[in-house]
Amino acid sequence: MTAVIIDGKGFAERLRGRIGTLAAQFEEQAGRKAGLAVVLVGEDPASQVYVRGKHRATVGAGMESFEHRLAADTSQADLLALVERLNADDAVDGILVQLPLPDHLDEQAVIAAIAPEKDVDGFHVINAGRLATGGTGFVPCTPYGCIMLLRDRLGDLSGMDAVVIGRSNIVGKPMAQLLLGENCTVTIAHSRTKDLPAVVGRADIVVAAVGRPEMVKGEWLKDGATVIDVGINRVAASEEGKTRLVGDVDFGGASERAGAITPVPGGVGPMTIAVLLRNTLVSAFRREGLELDESAL
Numbered sequence: 001m002t003a004v005i006i007d008g009k010g011f012a013e014r015l016r017g018r019i020g021t022l023a024a025q026f027e028e029q030a031g032r033k034a035g036l037a038v039v040l041v042g043e044d045p046a047s048q049v050y051v052r053g054k055h056r057a058t059v060g061a062g063m064e065s066f067e068h069r070l071a072a073d074t075s076q077a078d079l080l081a082l083v084e085r086l087n088a089d090d091a092v093d094g095i096l097v098q099l100p101l102p103d104h105l106d107e108q109a110v111i112a113a114i115a116p117e118k119d120v121d122g123f124h125v126i127n128a129g130r131l132a133t134g135g136t137g138f139v140p141c142t143p144y145g146c147i148m149l150l151r152d153r154l155g156d157l158s159g160m161d162a163v164v165i166g167r168s169n170i171v172g173k174p175m176a177q178l179l180l181g182e183n184c185t186v187t188i189a190h191s192r193t194k195d196l197p198a199v200v201g202r203a204d205i206v207v208a209a210v211g212r213p214e215m216v217k218g219e220w221l222k223d224g225a226t227v228i229d230v231g232i233n234r235v236a237a238s239e240e241g242k243t244r245l246v247g248d249v250d251f252g253g254a255s256e257r258a259g260a261i262t263p264v265p266g267g268v269g270p271m272t273i274a275v276l277l278r279n280t281l282v283s284a285f286r287r288e289g290l291e292l293d294e295s296a297l
């Protein structure tokens, strides 16, 4: 079997188009643009690339982007004071503090300081709790993007066997909750899982989010499985001095076995920013008490 390539980039572009239309509608009704504040502490190169991408996409969708770049030695108190200011700022509908933070800062305390109704990352314990208990909070962007791609590809996911490899708070755990919400039978695998190939081999849906280049092998997969590769790993290319991006799945091997697979790059990555814009717009409509047909997103 040669797998269908799941075009996350194209899906995300179409989603951003719909968001742009609704952002214009919001501006007309509210008399202001929806606003996203992004906080970057320090100069981590990967984080700088992500933050630039978020800024561009936010402005491109017709929303306001408030960027706050702080020095690497910013104190916890100063960062918390900025979060408090953003919580109180009516022009700000969404707040995102780019992770990871420098080591001297307490990530959990910073996330806890973000007003849950502006937590468009869905990282606050209140939003994590709502996801776990079936409420309507904000859902972390990457897992939600994966669910959108899965629903688009497979339709109803009820009864399917799903394996999530990785148990991070940002991807693995919320991903498992979302798949459970779709009535999948969910297994969460991790570094201590015994016989990972056997666990993966039973799955109709495999979500790989471990951060280890090409760890999941094609021969592990059940024939026709749908594979969502969340990994973005930079590795040395065959040409000297060059690098390339690979996922957590051995794409070549997997595409001979899977029914469908997301590529890296161009699969899950573009969905993350699109869902961030979606969450920001949902927040803006909610905060202004305006009606939004969320199914249009």
Ligand code: GUN
Residues within 6 Å of the ligand: 096, 097, 098, 099, 100, 121, 141, 142, 170, 272
């Ligand atoms: N760092 C890597 N991914 C993310 C994300 O989705 N949100 C935030 N805030 N930081 C990240």
